[in-house]
Amino acid sequence: MILVDSDVLIAHLRGIEVAQFLRRYRRSHSGIGLGDYLIAATADTEGVELATLNVKHFPMFEGLQAPFALPAD
Numbered sequence: 001m002i003l004v005d006s007d008v009l010i011a012h013l014r015g016i017e018v019a020q021f022l023r024r025y026r027r028s029h030s031g032i033g034l035g036d037y038l039i040a041a042t043a044d045t046e047g048v049e050l051a052t053l054n055v056k057h058f059p060m061f062e063g064l065q066a067p068f069a070l071p072a073d
Contacts, residue, residue: 010045017041021060032057 018034018041025032036057043050043061050058051067058064 014038014041014045017045025059029057029059 018037021037021040036054039052040050040058040060050061050064052058052064053066053068053070055064055066
């Protein structure tokens with residue numbers, strides 16, 4: 001029997017996802033930071049919905065819309 005720590009496995013899968021997102025989007029979306037790639041990979045790996053006002057930093061989620069609009073000054 002082989003025991004695998006699921007946290008380690010999930011972290012590894014998340015790392016692969018980050019690398020794939022970086023390869024695909026870093027040239028066309030140079031303003032995306034590593035933190036945003038980590039957030040995207042986490043949401044994708046965990047299968048959760050991403051809610052952000054910074055939609056332009058998450059092109060990997062087609063059709064993503066901000067959950068609300070900020071009021072004008």
